[in-house]
Amino acid sequence: MASLVLRNLVKTFDKTTVLHGISLEVEDGEFVVFVGPSGCGKSTTLRLIAGLEETTAGEIEIEGRVVNHLEPKERNIAMVFQNYAIYPHMTVRRNIGFGLRTSKLTKAEKTTRLEDVAAILEMTELLDRKPSQLSGGQRQRVAIGRAMVRDPAVFLFDEPLSNLDAQLRTQMRLEIKKLHQRVGNTIIFVTHDQVEAMTMADRIVIMKDGHIQQVGKPSDVYHRPANTFVAGFIGAPSMNMLQCTVDGGVARLASGPDIQLDIEVAQGQPVILGVRPDDLHPSGENPFLEGMVTVREPLGPDTLIYVDTPSGEVTAKADGQHPPEIGESVQLSARRDRLHVFDVETGRSLASNA
Amino acid sequence: MVSSVAEIRASSKTLLAPGTPWRPANTGQVIRWLILFAGGVLMVMPIAYMISTSLKWPHEIYNLALVPNEPHLENYTYVLEDGRFYGWFINSLIIATITTISNILFDSLVGYTLCKFRFPGRYIVFIAILSTLMIPTEMLVIPWYLMSQAFGWLDSYWGIMFPGLMTAFGTFLMKQFFETVPDDFIEAARIDGLNELAIWWTVAMPLVRPALAALAIFVFLGNWTAFIWPLIVTNSVDMYTLPVGLSSFGDEADVQWELIMTGAAISTIPTLVVFLVFQRFIIRGVVMAGLKG
Numbered sequence: 083m084a085s086l087v088l089r090n091l092v093k094t095f096d097k098t099t100v101l102h103g104i105s106l107e108v109e110d111g112e113f114v115v116f117v118g119p120s121g122c123g124k125s126t127t128l129r130l131i132a133g134l135e136e137t138t139a140g141e142i143e144i145e146g147r148v149v150n151h152l153e154p155k156e157r158n159i160a161m162v163f164q165n166y167a168i169y170p171h172m173t174v175r176r177n178i179g180f181g182l183r184t185s186k187l188t189k190a191e192k193t194t195r196l197e198d199v200a201a202i203l204e205m206t207e208l209l210d211r212k213p214s215q216l217s218g219g220q221r222q223r224v225a226i227g228r229a230m231v232r233d234p235a236v237f238l239f240d241e242p243l244s245n246l247d248a249q250l251r252t253q254m255r256l257e258i259k260k261l262h263q264r265v266g267n268t269i270i271f272v273t274h275d276q277v278e279a280m281t282m283a284d285r286i287v288i289m290k291d292g293h294i295q296q297v298g299k300p301s302d303v304y305h306r307p308a309n310t311f312v313a314g315f316i317g318a319p320s321m322n323m324l325q326c327t328v329d330g331g332v333a334r335l336a337s338g339p340d341i342q343l344d345i346e347v348a349q350g351q352p353v354i355l356g357v358r359p360d361d362l363h364p365s366g367e368n369p370f371l372e373g374m375v376t377v378r379e380p381l382g383p384d385t386l387i388y389v390d391t392p393s394g395e396v397t398a399k400a401d402g403q404h405p406p407e408i409g410e411s412v413q414l415s416a417r418r419d420r421l422h423v424f425d426v427e428t429g430r431s432l433a434s435n436a
Numbered sequence: 437m438v439s440s441v442a443e444i445r446a447s448s449k450t451l452l453a454p455g456t457p458w459r460p461a462n463t464g465q466v467i468r469w470l471i472l473f474a475g476g477v478l479m480v481m482p483i484a485y486m487i488s489t490s491l492k493w494p495h496e497i498y499n500l501a502l503v504p505n506e507p508h509l510e511n512y513t514y515v516l517e518d519g520r521f522y523g524w525f526i527n528s529l530i531i532a533t534i535t536t537i538s539n540i541l542f543d544s545l546v547g548y549t550l551c552k553f554r555f556p557g558r559y560i561v562f563i564a565i566l567s568t569l570m571i572p573t574e575m576l577v578i579p580w581y582l583m584s585q586a587f588g589w590l591d592s593y594w595g596i597m598f599p600g601l602m603t604a605f606g607t608f609l610m611k612q613f614f615e616t617v618p619d620d621f622i623e624a625a626r627i628d629g630l631n632e633l634a635i636w637w638t639v640a641m642p643l644v645r646p647a648l649a650a651l652a653i654f655v656f657l658g659n660w661t662a663f664i665w666p667l668i669v670t671n672s673v674d675m676y677t678l679p680v681g682l683s684s685f686g687d688e689a690d691v692q693w694e695l696i697m698t699g700a701a702i703s704t705i706p707t708l709v710v711f712l713v714f715q716r717f718i719i720r721g722v723v724m725a726g727l728k729g
Contacts (some may be wrong), residue, residue: 167618
């Protein structure tokens with residue numbers, strides 16, 4: 083059963099429309115990540131689901147019940163905020179228990195539930211501390227605990243990791259994912275970090291300017307981006323975008339040999355050829371780009387090289403131990419099934435080769 | 437640069453540590469200390485004279501020496517043995533306490549509403565409240581008096597208190613402080629199912645404790661020292677507040693400064709207590725430990 087359905091969700095602030103008809107079905111127990119640049123409407127969508135903002139048009143359904151006109155507390159959701167929003171004047175126990183204040187459980191049941199949650203989050207020892215005595219990661223866990231204790235139909239996470247340092251973020255990412263596997267509630271997670279989206283999501287929803295650009299599994303959006311925006315947003319470093327013209331099944335760059343495509347494009351149509359740095363290597367078979375290495379970025383196992391080509395600067399991945407020197411001329415090639423072709427005007431994918 | 441800053445800001449601990457070489461102060465430091473010293477003297481002098489006068493005999497009052505020739509405690513005995521003083525003290529205490537509690541509750545309730553709720557006319561209401569700050573008390577006492585008379589509040593606690601039970605200044609102060617409480621706290625509580633009044637009381641109020649402490653001090657001191665309105669609205673000696681009562685020591689042929697100063701010295705005690713109790717909260721500052729660390 084779908085635990086959350088959004089139907090043509092529209093949100094307008096004064097005269098600015100920030101969401102233009104968002105529709106989405108989220109299955110029970112699914113981990114869905116909304117990702118996009120700031121101002122794309124992902125947080126607004128979350129706030130609409132939570133009931134913190136009124137919908138301008140459209141419907142929100144949680145567990146088969148239209149909740150548009152229900153108060154946040156009646157929607158059977160819980161939310162974890164970017165700033166954690168745990169109360170500094172209360173102990174961890176009271177903070178976590180806060181979510182149960184209005185619940186109809188007996189006192190004993192509440193205590194059991196609170197202790198279960200504390201045990202899952204490994205916070206039993208910290209229950210009597212104040213937030214000021216906790217580290218950033220522990221505070222985040224308190225915020226998650228307060229949400230968990232209510233056992234909601236849907237968990238909403240609003241960029242919960244963006245205030246943590248890089249190492250802690252990686253750790254919390256893993257913890258949240260494990261937690262999801264353990265408790266199995268539906269999670270809607272908002273982030274601007276595509277790495278978070280890729281690593282955590284069952285499905286990713288990529289948004290831009292109040293529109294959904296693509297919905298799919300992480301591997302789908304990575305390997306089969308629906309348009310140039312998704313192609314550029316997902317994956318780091320960004321996909322190389324090369325202007326070229328198509329002649330039959332052959333693409334022609336500013337210079338260099340023809341590139342065989344597996345798809346049919348109308349003759350003479352200008353297209354954008356996309357290739358990820360991960361798929362573009364020096365000294366492979368059938369090179370189609372040539373240029374001079376301008377910058378190297380060693381990453382350990384690999385080295386990123388920035389190459390000046392007649393079609394513009396491209397990023398490619400070279401061997402970590404023996405990368406080409408700066409100033410060296412290199413020939414770049416990619417597997418044919420790793421090339422993406424996009425319409426120049428609409429930016430839409432003309433079906434990736436893969 | 438960094439080292440020079442550190443030099444200027446050397447803590448008293450390092451300066452007083454044994455073995456720290458003695459260095460002459462530079463001109464800037466000397467000027468700063470002199471200005472601070474002058475300010476300090478200016479602040480302390482009236483209090484010093486108050487205490488000094490309270491220890492003098494009547495014939496010594498106009499002798500401006502700070503140290504009395506024959507210091508004695510007779511004035512204190514007189515004031516404390518005079519039954520009226522306790523009544524005035526209690527009156528002032530009751531009025532200042534109730535007014536303080538009322539201001540803390542209602543100023544913050546209105547301030548919170550104006551800050552955290554979006555409703556049409558919000559801005560106009562706020563401006564209207566602020567604009568009342570521009571009307572001086574002297575202009576208001578006549579309407580207040582007529583109002584008290586009409587309601588039969590003359591010469592009663594209620595009559596003394598009612599103009600100050602809520603203040604525009606307090607509302608403004610609280611609104612500004614609630615601006616510093618992130619909306620996330622409020623929204624989190626809303627999702628957790630609290631009603632708006634419970635959110636205000638259990639979530640927002642504890643987060644603005646320093647502001648409440650400041651407001652409490654202002655309101656308490658303001659009411660403790662209020663003179664004009666209590667003087668006008670009270671008739672019987674029993675209903676006098678402390679400042680009004682103390683001034684009545686001067687009703688007779690000559691002003692008994694030594695008694696007035698003795699009463700004033702005693703009456704500073706509650707204000708000191710209030711300040712010492714609440715300054716702790718102010719100095720501790722706004723701790724937002726619940727947010728990102």
